[in-house]
Amino acid sequence: MNLIPALSRIRVVLSRPSHPGNIGAAARAMKTMGLERLVLVEPRAFPHPQADARASGARDVLERAVLYSSLEQALAGTVAAAAFTTRPRDLAHPRCTVREAARQLLTESACGDVALVFGTEASGLSAAELSLCRITAFIPANPAYPSLNLAAAVQIAAYEARLAEEILPPAQDRPPPAVAEDVELFFRHLEAVMISSGFLDPAQPKRLMRRLRRLFARARLEKEEVAILRGILNAVDDT
Template identity: 35%
Template sequence: MTLKINPDHIDFVLVEPMHPGNVGSAARALKTMGFANLVLVNPCDYQNSEARALAHASEEVLLGARVCTSLAQALEGSHWVVATTQRRREFQFPFYTPPQLCEKMVPMSREYRISLVFGRERTGLTNEEIQLCHAITTIPAKVTNPSLNLSQAVMLYAYALYNSVYEPSNRFRWDPAPYSETEAVYQHLLRSMQRTGFVPLDNWDKFLMRFRRVFSRAYPENRDVQLMHKIFQAFEYKLNDLEGRLAARENSSPKTEGE
């Protein structure tokens, strides 16, 4: 059976777009390729006359955009999040070219929600924003420092997804954990490690980024998330037991005169 992308499960997330024309053009690109889920994080005035003019015949996508105050809010409900960035080596997250990304997204989109995140026109995504994602993707280009217009990048990915097909090769059923659940794992890890007295060599943000990179490569399922929580809970149980024993020992120790 040949599968095509499920457009209802694909969110195109634009982080702090500066130019209304880019938002309007992006809306038009999405409508042309059969997509409608436009998500805007702290956008410019995306409903002005310039944006509406460039969103010709696509006003319902533009005016129906979901507006959020943070990227974390925009990603709520997503199961897999991919950042578009040129900074591949810096983060060493799982990396996909557009064709490779489409091959991954088509079967996943049948049941699960995916967010494709685009950065600011001038500065792209911050380190912190990229760390919220599970993988990264880049549009290969000939020049050393490629720079595509935001709406052009949206159009290229929308076109690639629309034209992609997938031939299932096995019956394995993947049950990916939602974005919110994987984030809960990272916070549980942080709490557990801090309770043990562990101190990272650099700082906690970099420590968590390395764990995110490892965990993201595994494409964690719901059962993987549950397993990680059970491991951390076992740590916490032992810590609670140890703290209780130490407290009992201190309370039972004979007091010397003057105490």
């Protein structure tokens, strides 16, 4: 059904959506742009007649939606994820526009699955959720009223992904990035070693892990690099 292979590697992840109507409208928005892989993290109500109604001709996308209980699970197997935020957050990764994010994701999609990640209607993504995504993106908007409806934000991101696919040159000759779950295992390993070494006081963690996540997000860790880093951690932890 989908004639554009890169688009079939995009997951649209909705974390804790409150309104089932928005889930249906997001499915419709996705399908109009050729995206079909909807992932839901703890939706308040799903399946739901309102979701079906607003999905219109995209009920097949709803029916194939995959549910998880955490964003971390939803991102397993992805090589890049772009988190959408309205407001810049303290210590968040540097933000790029939705257009830039779509181009980055489409480029990375040559190496594996990628994800567009949206938070709950009222408050967006949590800091912990943001830190799971390598790219932080925003949709240029009216500063006096930047509050796009969830499905409207999905529509714009899906539209930019479709255009990016048409514009982008074939994937460059870069080594593939590590998948999300391997990067998470590295961060846990790093944290454990910092604690066991006395560098990080778990009672007073401050923002150390978030700073480190930010650094490695910029670096776009490759699979082999994660292996090397974990080798280092194993080595120092043995001493």
